Amino acid sequence: MMLAENVVELTIASQLEFIDLVTTLTDNITHMIGFDDESAYWVNMAVRESVANAVEHGNKYDPQKSVDIRFTIGVDALRVTIRDHGEGFDPSTLPDPLDPNNLLNPAGRGILYMRTFMDSVEYERHPEGGMIATMSKRRAPKLAGQESGEGDHKHDAVRN
């Protein structure tokens, strides 16, 4: 397979047992590219939430459906995409977990976690079915006045 030089991909069957494999790989990648422990901890948790949603709501625990996780190590940011093979959903119609009426709900806080811990979270439907969540986290605090995009450059470096 052709692959950009700064990409690592992991594919798991839809089993909760495998989520720890994804978060440990996440830890290794954030550690390798120099995230501090605190940032790495929250990225780990955001990835866990997104993969758990893909297993639970997306693939509905169908062990034959995979969850595909892709890490793109950009110069400025780590991008993680999580894809499932379910029916998809519309994130704009979800109940707000912070609404006082919802505070005692037993669920519904995963996407809030993701949005809180990452710099950006976006959802789209995959043309061949399933959802793709794309999350990114800056590698270092931006210097004041620095306006360049935080995306991936032509020549991405594993270590900066």
Place this chain on the structure above:
Amino acid sequence: MMLAENVVELTIASQLEFIDLVTTLTDNITHMIGFDDESAYWVNMAVRESVANAVEHGNKYDPQKSVDIRFTIGVDALRVTIRDHGEGFDPSTLPDPLDPNNLLNPAGRGILYMRTFMDSVEYERHPEGGMIATMSKRRAPKLAGQESGEGDHKHDAVRN
């Protein structure tokens, strides 16, 4: 993607820095399925050798070529396949690293490592190019007289 329920796949770009990601994932999987520390250590090393060969000899460090690693968690054995996208080679024509004349060679011991640490190692050419190394390691010592195959059964279990 459709996937057997007991499969985990990792794809890396051909960078030596990424090999540690593969071996740590290997450790997590062997630990999850109950390998003892000693066996896990040697499986880790066999996987490292095979991935290093794929990066170095197979893909020749071309960062656009991937190494694709697949872990199949069978009831009786863990199977690991490592695929590269290089020109392939004929393993039957390699010099024997244990030949007295070769003992001081600076290289040529990787496949010996693999064959020593795993229960089986097989090479084949992928129809679309590149080599596939398939290695397997039994999950528990066989009981005396137990003759059943060590392959993967219809209903594989992550934990046994």
Place this chain on the structure above:
Amino acid sequence: MQLEIRERTIGEVTILDLIGKITIGDGSVQLRDAVNHLLEAGRNRIILNLGGVTYVDSSGIGELVSRFTTTKGTGGKLKLLNLPKKIKDLLMITKLLTVFEIHEDEQAAIESFQ
């Protein structure tokens, strides 16, 4: 096992010392079982000591909330003790800090049931 739960009884109060991770699957289920087990035995004055908890995902937070409401439903109370910084952050983010009764001192937590 990602979550270890130790049970201590002080008069009518039960303290569950939780050590490890409360996450989707095993961890959340263990917590649910442990609390439900107490409630079935009529022991509904419960303190969860989170001092040894390193990680709570959204499923774990949901489990804390639902054990809280279930305990309340039996006329009892479930209180939290010794929140590590990160778990406090999570309760803040989810606006649950004021929902739970939270203690930093075990003795005070026990006495709060009297």
Place this chain on the structure above:
Amino acid sequence: MQLEIRERTIGEVTILDLIGKITIGDGSVQLRDAVNHLLEAGRNRIILNLGGVTYVDSSGIGELVSRFTTTKGTGGKLKLLNLPKKIKDLLMITKLLTVFEIHEDEQAAIESFQ
């Protein structure tokens, strides 16, 4: 950094204390550089103390062999000290146990150069 190398000088003998992993890439390169650096300075009585080495892949074993032959080429000697069990296993598997001079006692290793 996967390999840490500390240098000690005892008379004409240099001991390199190696701690960590000797693997393809960084670890092997560091070892090569450290030994070559000594040889360039004319210090070719070298003891590699492997007591702190936890992991040596085939590239690392190859590096040990080539530093051994390079040192020999200068009329010097490179000896091994304090082999952990697993590293000994690896030298056995590769039939290199009898190629290297291996010591278990540092003082004896130093004196063996006299």
